[in-house]
Amino acid sequence: MKAIEVNNLVKRYGEVFAVNNVSFSVEKGSICAILGPNGSGKTTTIKSICNLIIPDEGEIKVYGKDNKKTMDKMAALFEGNRNLYWRLTPTENLRYFAGIRGLGGKEINEKIDELLTRFNLENKKNVVVNNLSKGMQQKVAIAMTLICNTDIILLDEPTLGLDVRSCMDIERELRTIAREMEKTVLLSTHDMKLVQNVCDDVVILDKGKIVADGTVENLLRMFRGMTYEFVLLNPMSEEIKDYLLGLNYNFYFTKDDTVLETEISDSKEIYSIIDTLRAKNILVKEIKQKDVNFERVYLNFTGGEGN
Numbered sequence: 427m428k429a430i431e432v433n434n435l436v437k438r439y440g441e442v443f444a445v446n447n448v449s450f451s452v453e454k455g456s457i458c459a460i461l462g463p464n465g466s467g468k469t470t471t472i473k474s475i476c477n478l479i480i481p482d483e484g485e486i487k488v489y490g491k492d493n494k495k496t497m498d499k500m501a502a503l504f505e506g507n508r509n510l511y512w513r514l515t516p517t518e519n520l521r522y523f524a525g526i527r528g529l530g531g532k533e534i535n536e537k538i539d540e541l542l543t544r545f546n547l548e549n550k551k552n553v554v555v556n557n558l559s560k561g562m563q564q565k566v567a568i569a570m571t572l573i574c575n576t577d578i579i580l581l582d583e584p585t586l587g588l589d590v591r592s593c594m595d596i597e598r599e600l601r602t603i604a605r606e607m608e609k610t611v612l613l614s615t616h617d618m619k620l621v622q623n624v625c626d627d628v629v630i631l632d633k634g635k636i637v638a639d640g641t642v643e644n645l646l647r648m649f650r651g652m653t654y655e656f657v658l659l660n661p662m663s664e665e666i667k668d669y670l671l672g673l674n675y676n677f678y679f680t681k682d683d684t685v686l687e688t689e690i691s692d693s694k695e696i697y698s699i700i701d702t703l704r705a706k707n708i709l710v711k712e713i714k715q716k717d718v719n720f721e722r723v724y725l726n727f728t729g730g731e732g733n
């Protein structure tokens with residue numbers, strides 16, 4: 427079942443198309459990431475879904491209904507810990523946020539304790555947010571999106587500025603939110619480890635347009651099948667390397683010059699690469715299909731950050 431459907435979304439600021447005819451959907455219970463270089467339209471898309479931005483064109487549906495009528499189904503987090511009140515404790519922040527949505531009483535107090543325990547914040551529940559680490563603040567901010575128990579959680583860059591351990595904590599929480607709490611998560615991020623470790627699907631934007639859309643697994647498989655390593659018997663000379671770089675393949679060399687890596691679009695190219703190497707008396711010891719990480723997939727679609 428589709429939790430979110432975005433159809434032909436357009437948002438312009440003067441001459442600039444922040445989002446230009448973007449369409450995608452997010453399945454209920456899945457984690458979907460919107461990726462793209464700075465300024466590619468990620469935040470505009472998420473803000474349009476939760477009605478913080480009114481698009482110029484297109485329609486957005488949440489559980490099949492216009493998103494303006496389904497505000498109660500979504501909770502969103504933007505700019506991480508800026509959503510928090512610094513002089514309030516995590517408990518007070520959560521109680522305040524629940525109150526805005528008209529929730530209170532014993533039930534909410536129990537829910538707050540449950541969430542703070544889940545996020546390993548029970549020892550910090552009475553410490554003002556200002557005195558918590560960035561990772562802890564981020565966990566409180568994510569807990570705030572859960573306090574109202576909405577089906578859909580929208581997160582803008584949930585791991586921004588966090589250290590490795592805190593990122594792993596957030597990854598674990600996101601998995602729990604989707605798999606155990608059965609919520610739908612749509613997030614924007616530049617964190618390719620987060621994408622590879624927890625996301626089911628991705629939408630990659632570039633200059634306001636979708637350049638790729640699919641499951642993380644399929645996109646990885648697509649590139650896994652294309653990247654090959656040619657392990658050589660002897661290191662290549664500088665002259666040979668220059669020659670190979672002048673050919674029509676995107677060759678990469680390892681530091682000791684014994685491995686040649688390239689992406690191919692057709693398996694027949696393997697034979698022509700072997701012929702090319704043989705003609706230069708370069709002997710190949712082994713050919714390996716290389717495992718790729720999601721960063722590689724992303725760079726292939728966007729041509730690199732900030733283009």
Ligand SMILES: Nc1ncnc2c1ncn2[C@@H]1O[C@H](COP(=O)(O)OP(=O)(O)OP(=O)(O)O)[C@@H](O)[C@H]1O
Nearest residue numbers: 439442443444462463464465466467468469470471
């Ligand atoms: N309020 C605004 N007024 C004018 N232009 C805007 C406004 N908001 C966004 N834009 C422009 O729209 C484009 C998309 O911005 P958006 O914030 O959606 O990108 P993003 O992918 O979230 O970027 P980042 O990764 O840097 O957060 C950018 O060119 C941005 O400058």
